[in-house]
Amino acid sequence: xxxxxxxITPLTQIRRHRELPIPGNIVVRQGQKVEARDVIAExxxxxxxxxxxxxxxxxxxxEKADDLIQRAAGEFVTQDDLIAGxxxxxxxxxxxxxxxxxxxxxxGLVLLQVNTAPYELKAGMPGTITDLIPDRxxxxxTTGALVQGVWGNxxxxxxxxxxxxxxxxxxxxxxxxxxxxxxxxxxxxxxDDPQVFKxxxxxxxxxxxxxxxxxxxxxxxxxxxxxxxxxxxxxxHPLNAIGYNVLATNNGREISLNAEQIDHYxxxxxxxxxxxxxxxxxxxxxxxxxxxxxxxxVRVIKAPYAGKTGNITALSQEPLKFPSGIRAxxxxxxxSDNEDVKVPLANLEKVI
Amino acid sequence: MPSATAFGRIIxxxxxxxxxxxxxxxxxxxxxxxxVAAAIKxxxxxxxxxxxxxGGHIHQVLEYMPLEQITRWLPEEFAxxxxxxxxxxxxxxxxxxxxxxxxxxxxxxxxxQILRLAVQKTMSSLPFEMKSAGHHIVPxxxxxxxxxxxxxxxxxxxxxxxxxxxxxxxxxxxxxVLDQNNLLASLGAAAEANPLxxxxxxxxxxxxxxxxxIAPVGIARARVPVLxxxxxxxxxxxxxxxxxxxxxxxxxxxxxxxxxxxxxxxHRFDVGMGGPGRGGRVKxxxxxxxxxxDARGRPIQIPxxxxxxxxAMQRWHWTLGN
Numbered sequence: 212x213x214x215x216x217x218x219i220t221p222l223t224q225i226r227r228h229r230e231l232p233i234p235g236n237i238v239v240r241q242g243q244k245v246e247a248r249d250v251i252a253e254x255x256x257x258x259x260x261x262x263x264x265x266x267x268x269x270x271x272x273x274e275k276a277d278d279l280i281q282r283a284a285g286e287f288v289t290q291d292d293l294i295a296g297x298x299x300x301x302x303x304x305x306x307x308x309x310x311x312x313x314x315x316x317x318x319g320l321v322l323l324q325v326n327t328a329p330y331e332l333k334a335g336m337p338g339t340i341t342d343l344i345p346d347r348x349x350x351x352x353t354t355g356a357l358v359q360g361v362w363g364n365x366x367x368x369x370x371x372x373x374x375x376x377x378x379x380x381x382x383x384x385x386x387x388x389x390x391x392x393x394x395x396x397x398x399x400x401x402x403d404d405p406q407v408f409k410x411x412x413x414x415x416x417x418x419x420x421x422x423x424x425x426x427x428x429x430x431x432x433x434x435x436x437x438x439x440x441x442x443x444x445x446x447x448h449p450l451n452a453i454g455y456n457v458l459a460t461n462n463g464r465e466i467s468l469n470a471e472q473i474d475h476y477x478x479x480x481x482x483x484x485x486x487x488x489x490x491x492x493x494x495x496x497x498x499x500x501x502x503x504x505x506x507x508x509v510r511v512i513k514a515p516y517a518g519k520t521g522n523i524t525a526l527s528q529e530p531l532k533f534p535s536g537i538r539a540x541x542x543x544x545x546x547s548d549n550e551d552v553k554v555p556l557a558n559l560e561k562v563i
Numbered sequence: 564m565p566s567a568t569a570f571g572r573i574i575x576x577x578x579x580x581x582x583x584x585x586x587x588x589x590x591x592x593x594x595x596x597x598x599v600a601a602a603i604k605x606x607x608x609x610x611x612x613x614x615x616x617x618g619g620h621i622h623q624v625l626e627y628m629p630l631e632q633i634t635r636w637l638p639e640e641f642a643x644x645x646x647x648x649x650x651x652x653x654x655x656x657x658x659x660x661x662x663x664x665x666x667x668x669x670x671x672x673x674x675x676q677i678l679r680l681a682v683q684k685t686m687s688s689l690p691f692e693m694k695s696a697g698h699h700i701v702p703x704x705x706x707x708x709x710x711x712x713x714x715x716x717x718x719x720x721x722x723x724x725x726x727x728x729x730x731x732x733x734x735x736x737x738x739x740v741l742d743q744n745n746l747l748a749s750l751g752a753a754a755e756a757n758p759l760x761x762x763x764x765x766x767x768x769x770x771x772x773x774x775x776x777i778a779p780v781g782i783a784r785a786r787v788p789v790l791x792x793x794x795x796x797x798x799x800x801x802x803x804x805x806x807x808x809x810x811x812x813x814x815x816x817x818x819x820x821x822x823x824x825x826x827x828x829x830h831r832f833d834v835g836m837g838g839p840g841r842g843g844r845v846k847x848x849x850x851x852x853x854x855x856x857d858a859r860g861r862p863i864q865i866p867x868x869x870x871x872x873x874x875a876m877q878r879w880h881w882t883l884g885n
Contacts, residue, residue: 361652361655362651362655403644425644425648426644426647426648426650426651427644427647429651444648444651444652444655445647445648445651445652446644446645446648446649446652473655475619475657512652512656512659513652513656513659513660513661513662513666514662514663514665514666515662515663517652533660533662533663534662534663534664535660535661535662535663535664535666535667535718536664536667536717536718536719536722537660537661537662537667537716537717537718538718539660539716554662555659555660555662557658557659557660558656558659558660558662
């Protein structure tokens with residue numbers, strides 16, 4: 212069985228595609244160095260439209276209004292440009308309420324698409340633009356530590372990480388947050404108190420990384436204005452030893468927090484990128500696709516060993532029976548605490 | 564061809580072969596959707612519910628039903644947050660398997676409820692020729708085909724059958740067949756090119772006959788006898804049974820063996836033999852669980868008291884699930 216992958220590594224080459232959802236303008240060039248908050252592309256995602264009722268405004272019939280319309284579909288106008296008229300006494304005219312483009316004109320109506328502020332696609336992490344994706348975005352590369360998670364609320368930010376985690380099974384409480392953390396991205400343990408998010412917004416923090424979270428907190432996390440990543444999942448889970456080491460040793464560094472929703476088809480996961488100057492270009496281990504095999508380091512994704520990491524010692528030749536009664540292909544694993552267990556292959560991901 | 568279309572094609576095909584007075588039902592509980600197909604004399608009703616699935620969108624089922632409608636099927640007490648956490652973790656890892664008893668209970672409880680919801684929403688679309696004992700009660704159908712990994716990979720056939728009895732709530736006398744190798748959609752796609760192949764595979768051991776189910780429809784107080792049953796086996800032996808309301812009973816009958824049943828409903832319960840209180844004889848074939856009588860009522864009368872409800876769930880699990 213092909214091994215799905217989670218990246219928890221102190222140093223790797225990181226290559227990420229940043230793309231607009233619709234065609235737009237790219238504002239960077241190949242080879243350019245960018246910071247996390249630099250704009251790399253922009254597009255008008257949600258055009259706004261205004262419908263001008265020329266007939267009603269000029270107090271004429273729709274047929275007469277069509278004769279009075281001075282613009283045609285496709286024309287660009289600026290604010291206050293004449294659209295229709297003059298007619299009547301006193302003279303009545305219709306002017307453009309805002310700048311934009313005439314989409315359609317007829318039957319006494321004019322549809323105007325108005326200019327809105329463009330959506331700006333940011334780099335999301337510091338690095339070098341290695342490739343451009345025509346009309347859509349760019350590929351950015353960097354080296355550094357990478358820790359992927361399980362859930363994110365869709366936002367992204369860049370800032371200094373502050374670790375508020377004494378042990379891998381700690382719990383984050385609101386009195387652990389204070390104004391000294393203003394502008395920081397805080398790594399905390401398990402969270403089940405909405406007041407933590409409220410306090411984080413008041414300080415304000417730039418982001419939150421939680422080891423695990425109560426599922427009841429999801430609506431609060433989705434409303435938060437800052438990115439929130441959950442590393443191990445929902446319900447109480449301690450942080451795996453590998454992730455703990457990578458994050459704890461990078462306390463105080465600038466990090467990029469990209470809290471995208473997990474998408475197994477596109478290979479997208481919420482992740483923390485910690486840019487580091489390696490002095491050389493390490494390999495990108497994520498490019499290797501292979502089956503599960505003895506010796507691999509793995510992470511268990513479900514109970515009763517959810518979040519624990521270990522090494523595969525052997526793969527079962529026949530389906531194994533598990534406490535639930537189901538039979539499935541499995542692996543024998545020695546966990547990081549030296550416990551020997553068996554786990555379904557479907558409940559493992561390879562750690563690279 | 565979309566798999567749901569192929570699935571519906573098989574159900575329509577079978578409706579030409581089996582009892583024209585009863586329809587054929589099919590249910591598929593998948594990762595991305597639940598499909599319900601019902602056909603009688605070649606008339607098919609097929610509904611697909613993409614918002615109800617056990618995979619990457621499983622957490623969204625809570626937008627269509629309160630959590631209590633899932634937790635009522637659990638045989639043990641679970642904290643609400645544990646159930647929610649399971650749903651969201653499963654959504655993040657849709658291909659993962661329940662390795663613990665607790666996770667299996669939750670996954671099967673979700674399967675029951677999404678099947679229940681899908682069937683209820685399909686009722687208004689059924690061909691009018693399909694008759695039932697009342698509004699919102701599944702019509703008399705035979706056979707019933709069931710597909711989906713939550714059923715085919717269940718630890719025991721009894722657990723698969725119990726999920727179907729709880730979620731689908733079939734009525735009357737029927738046979739439930741499990742698509743244990745997930746072949747139905749493929750057969751539906753192949754049927755146009757090679758219908759003979761389809762018939763041969765349907766009659767092979769590729770599908771598992773879970774058993775004959777007898778579900779009398781009516782209401783009574785708990786432990787009131789609602790059905791008398793006399794079973795005569797191939798070797799001439801005979802057994803008599805009095806089935807009480809609220810119970811599930813199993814009469815052993817090995818796979819492939821036949822028995823003659825004489826059914827006598829009491830208190831105007833209806834077993835689909837011509838009206839309330841009317842019984843009769845029927846020949847049945849044994850399946851993995853023999854003959855199963857589900858006298859819990861339609862809809863199933865689940866005790867409202869949480870302790871009594873869990874006791875009932877455990878009793879039903881022990882009778883069939885283990």
